[in-house]
Amino acid sequence: MKYIDAFVNAFLGTIDWTWKSILFEVPWYTNYFYGLILISIVIWGLEIIFPWRKEQAVFRKDFWLDGFYMFFNFFVFSIVISGFYKVLEVLFSEVSITAKSLALIDPSSWPMWLQLVVFFIVLDFVQWFTHTLLHRVPLFWRFHKVHHSVKEMGFAAHLRYHWMENVLYKPLKTFGIMILGGFEPDQAYIVHFIAIIIGHFNHSNIKITWGPLKYIINNPVMHLYHHAYELPEGKYGVNFGISLSIWDYIFKTNYIPEDSGKIVLGFEGDEHFPKDFIGQNTYGFGTKETK
Numbered sequence: 383m384k385y386i387d388a389f390v391n392a393f394l395g396t397i398d399w400t401w402k403s404i405l406f407e408v409p410w411y412t413n414y415f416y417g418l419i420l421i422s423i424v425i426w427g428l429e430i431i432f433p434w435r436k437e438q439a440v441f442r443k444d445f446w447l448d449g450f451y452m453f454f455n456f457f458v459f460s461i462v463i464s465g466f467y468k469v470l471e472v473l474f475s476e477v478s479i480t481a482k483s484l485a486l487i488d489p490s491s492w493p494m495w496l497q498l499v500v501f502f503i504v505l506d507f508v509q510w511f512t513h514t515l516l517h518r519v520p521l522f523w524r525f526h527k528v529h530h531s532v533k534e535m536g537f538a539a540h541l542r543y544h545w546m547e548n549v550l551y552k553p554l555k556t557f558g559i560m561i562l563g564g565f566e567p568d569q570a571y572i573v574h575f576i577a578i579i580i581g582h583f584n585h586s587n588i589k590i591t592w593g594p595l596k597y598i599i600n601n602p603v604m605h606l607y608h609h610a611y612e613l614p615e616g617k618y619g620v621n622f623g624i625s626l627s628i629w630d631y632i633f634k635t636n637y638i639p640e641d642s643g644k645i646v647l648g649f650e651g652d653e654h655f656p657k658d659f660i661g662q663n664t665y666g667f668g669t670k671e672t673k
Contacts, residue, residue, distance in 0.1 A: 389465035396464040400457055412571050418456060418578060425537045425582045434589035434602070434643045438534055442587070447659060448538035454659075455541045459548055486561050497567040502576070503626070508558035510622050510629040512551050517619035522550060524666035530609060531655050531662065532585075533647050535602075539585040540578075545663055580625045589643065600627045603641045611646040 402408050403415040430440055489497050516526040525544040532539045559566060567573075583590065584605040591601045600623040608621040620637035623630050630636040656662045 393461065393465035396461045400461060414574070415457065417575060418452065421575075421578055421582055422452070422537060425579075425586050425588075429537060429587045432588055434587050435535075438536075438587055442534040442536050444532065444534070444542075445536065445538065448532070448536065448542045450659060451542040452538055452540075455543060455545065455548065459545050463548060463552075489567075494567065494569060498569060498573055501567055501570060502573045504558045504561060505555055505573070506577075506624055506626045507629060508554050509551065509624040510626070512554045513622040513624060514619070514635070516547070516550070517622070521666075525550075527649060527652075527655065528662045528665065530647075530649050531652055532609060533652075535585055535587060535606060535609065535647060537582040537586040540581040544666065546666065577625050589641070591641075596627060597631055598626060598628050600625055603643075604630075604636070604638055606643060606645065606647075607637055607639070609647045611648045611650070611652075 399408065400415065403413045406413070406416075487500075489500055492500075516522045525546040528544040529539075529542055529547070532542060580600060584600050584602055586602055588602055591603050592599050596604070600621075604621050604623070604627055608619065610620075613620060614637060617637075620635055621627070621630055622635055627636070656665055
């Protein structure tokens, strides 16, 4: 019974929080619903004013599909999956596995700015590592193909991904938090909003590299080659950085041969890949493989 209660309480709590966000009944700085909308509008506006690929339409190919993905993955699926994660948390606690079980450090007494920096770096590395697995492990790649089926890049492509990616990313991100002693800074919303902004920029039709900071912060030029149809021989992927590019430079997975933006996106066999939301999100479960 307690598992059912945990599931229902988490599920209803997530619905309640999302609904309150829509009604402006949560603090503005934690309102991810309108925060996502605002960030999207600003970066879309910059795409329109400063387009990198000038021939690309304002309403590019799959613009509305990717817009739907944004809200589905960020809110709808989060509601659906919240109860399952809570049940897992209860199960782990019963076998004495808690958020502090794998703690290597305790940053709770550090200055807030340092807490946020360490939190950001640890979570970003975990996501970089997970991203490499999505390309290297054939089963994971089947799901990750949804993200790589984008044929024209724009800000909304940031959140176009198979719902199974949430299932894969979440446990490893939780592992990263466990390393920090289960600690999440009170101002963690700053990190989350920064990640959304960088992710939107990375997928946008804007040519920007951040100057010397390109070796630290990911950028649209670098990330475009992550989506390239043709990869260097022997590579299963390049430029895996999420918010930070430094991991790719450290582990030699960086690749930027030129910066014209005139490259074909996708993967071999993508012409046979489902084009609709339902088809893409049921892909990977016993479907015939595309290379």
